[in-house]
Amino acid sequence: MAKVYNFSAGPAVLPHQVLAEAQSEMLDWHGSGMCVMEMSHRGKEFMEIIHDAEHDLRGLMGIPANYKVLFLQGGASQQFAQVPLNLLGERDSVDIVNTGHWSKLAIKEARRYAKVNVAASSEDRNFAYVPDEAGWQRDPKAAYLHYTSNETIGGLQFPFVPQSLPDVPLVCDMSSDFLSREVDVSQFGLIYAGAQKNIGPSGLVVLIVREDLLGKARADLPTMLNYQVHADADSMYNTPPTFPIYISGLVFKWLKEQGGVKSIATRNEEKAGLLNHVIESSEGFYHTHIDAPFRSRMNVVFRLKDEGLEETFLLEARKNGLIQLKGHRAVGGIRASIYNAMPIEGVKSLANFMQDFARIHG
């Protein structure tokens, strides 16, 4: 096995320690004689696993007691429908901020169930920035305001948390920067995150919702899409995705050992800083169109001045064990996803490679 650093945008690299632990207990979890995949979800062993996962997540994020934590399926894409179908209640409109690919999908799906007011958009400059909050056109009667804290494809990240108006809760798609920096959960009505970036394997979405927002689901909503049903059953209404929950629980324990969210946030700043420094000091060999304050710490997206060299860049990177660096097909270029589990050594290795490549081809 060649040592590789995997910059995939998701599913993404997991902590080596987590995979090694999962490997060591694959045939026998804690003397039970079973793999976690073989356990009844209602047995005491798995109940312990899901309880610990929720407990550790609550500790890491400081989730207040009046918020439910749900382990669901269907990914963030399903939430684009579930959020309006569960939260609209008596209202008929929602506010959404448009900052790129995932915001646009959230808007498209929400439009099927509600009037959507695009409170702000940065599409005029190809999503290079987050519009200044002072200029947002908000509707005080909206059921909620939805935003995407990190655009995985565009490489744009909110440096602030929008204001939560009285009676208009904040809803955040935090899929690609969940647990990567400190947030005050009490500012939000609902947070959701697909697991396959900073949490664990795909097939799991974690949802944090303030209890008073439950119970407003549309009457004809499929039972499995109703937050209240899952909240009442502690995510055990039906068989949950047990193995993804188990791996996520191991990731939460690993994150605690790293010093928690505050510590990892400092490291994430440092990691992104290394790559941004190479880009900025490359005299235009590498460039990004994202304005500096809004560059994502999770997905560093850039292009080469000579776009014809990008294939060579990717090939050479792969030869150096730096893989999955190709930008999303919607935007092209290069994308280095450097989530919590990407070690700083991987980022340094990429930074060195970028400098060498620029020297040779510049």
Add this chain to the structure above:
Amino acid sequence: MAKVYNFSAGPAVLPHQVLAEAQSEMLDWHGSGMCVMEMSHRGKEFMEIIHDAEHDLRGLMGIPANYKVLFLQGGASQQFAQVPLNLLGERDSVDIVNTGHWSKLAIKEARRYAKVNVAASSEDRNFAYVPDEAGWQRDPKAAYLHYTSNETIGGLQFPFVPQSLPDVPLVCDMSSDFLSREVDVSQFGLIYAGAQKNIGPSGLVVLIVREDLLGKARADLPTMLNYQVHADADSMYNTPPTFPIYISGLVFKWLKEQGGVKSIATRNEEKAGLLNHVIESSEGFYHTHIDAPFRSRMNVVFRLKDEGLEETFLLEARKNGLIQLKGHRAVGGIRASIYNAMPIEGVKSLANFMQDFARIHG
């Protein structure tokens, strides 16, 4: 680690060979340097995994070319809504056969979207039998007929495939006997199965649907619940549950090595026969209320004449390494789930234990 045999109804025992293989390639799948959980779902490695899984499943079941195979999330419970919401089209009613717990849940959810005609029911005798098909009250204008081929909780299994009326396709919840015996897929319009019994880990549902039934989804259906969307995207509309799909693919390969579905069906008959023989020859110490032709080969459900002894039975069984034998809380008693992956040695061990226990306590 004590050797145990795990009779859980699901999530359930997996083939040892599959878990050992998953363990051995946990840190490096086929020299990629990545765990399967870390792979982009659109990368060539995972594309190979999902392609092979579908190819092997098609081979095992002889799935005709005009059927799509979809790897979805949400379990069978979500299908209880998705099936009517996708298949009703211009029609307004469906036929459902009621043979127990899971049928009843399917009926309850379908009633939210359609007129439900219960074409037959065995509730009059506590679901001890499957009603004779000659007496079913079918509606020739129903959008489909839905049945549950194996009732996991009740321990009742269809020994036949119902007739597919012209223009009324057959829909089967095959969650707990999928791949356990030969079926002619061309008799069905749609088959679905939660993975966590005979396929792989929870968090995955496999759906086989005849192509001409696609494209009738209700206009306001959430995009993620629309079969057509997933069919058009080859189950890659959004990030699928990659690790459960990988494990399922390993199970399909294992099943091919076992000689395929026909072979495993013979072994399943033999396994169920061993336990039924002990029950029938116990002079009433053990008994089951299910009529003989309809006893499940997957979930052998029985009681002790002295129900007060059942706790002792479960405790003693556990001491002998025979675990997760407790019946579902809805029905009580004992349930031995003996899916494909349960080795005959496990069933023999249970049969011997049952005989010894009856001798001591009889």
